[in-house]
Amino acid sequence: xxxxxxxxxxxxxxxxxxxxxxxxxxxxxxxxxxxxxxxxxxxxxxxxxxxxxxxxxxxxxxxxxxxxxxxxxxxxxxxxxxxxxxxxxxxxxxxxxxxxxxxxxxxxxxxxxxxxxxxxx
Ligand SMILES: [Zn+2]
Numbered sequence: 647x648x649x650x651x652x653x654x655x656x657x658x659x660x661x662x663x664x665x666x667x668x669x670x671x672x673x674x675x676x677x678x679x680x681x682x683x684x685x686x687x688x689x690x691x692x693x694x695x696x697x698x699x700x701x702x703x704x705x706x707x708x709x710x711x712x713x714x715x716x717x718x719x720x721x722x723x724x725x726x727x728x729x730x731x732x733x734x735x736x737x738x739x740x741x742x743x744x745x746x747x748x749x750x751x752x753x754x755x756x757x758x759x760x761x762x763x764x765x766x767x
Contacts, residue, residue, distance in 0.1 A: 650717035662733040667726035678715025
């Protein structure tokens with residue numbers, strides 16, 4: 647495996663929703679390809695760009711290119727509690743929400759008051 651010279655990836659620098667501590671080994675979203683990879687050591691595992699461990703492998707097709715982030719050094723510098731707190735804070739932070747865009751149809755002109763209608767006759 648060629649050595650990956652990219653700078654060390656700090657898990658705390660990833661958004662909280664890209665870190666998963668609910669499994670036996672922590673998982674993160676690969677910054678190179680966006681797929682979930684399991685962290686079992688100090689480096690990202692070697693994986694293909696469309697990493698899908700649950701899907702059956704197609705051994706007859708061409709080899710898929712290796713993800714450029716494979717083998718990148720990773721430092722686990724956060725805890726499940728910190729990630730959970732960040733996730734909770736980010737979820738309730740209004741800046742992360744989409745603005746509500748409401749289309750108001752053109753309102754018809756208001757009718758004249760009833761006593762003005764009676765005087766117009
Ligand atoms: Zn990747």
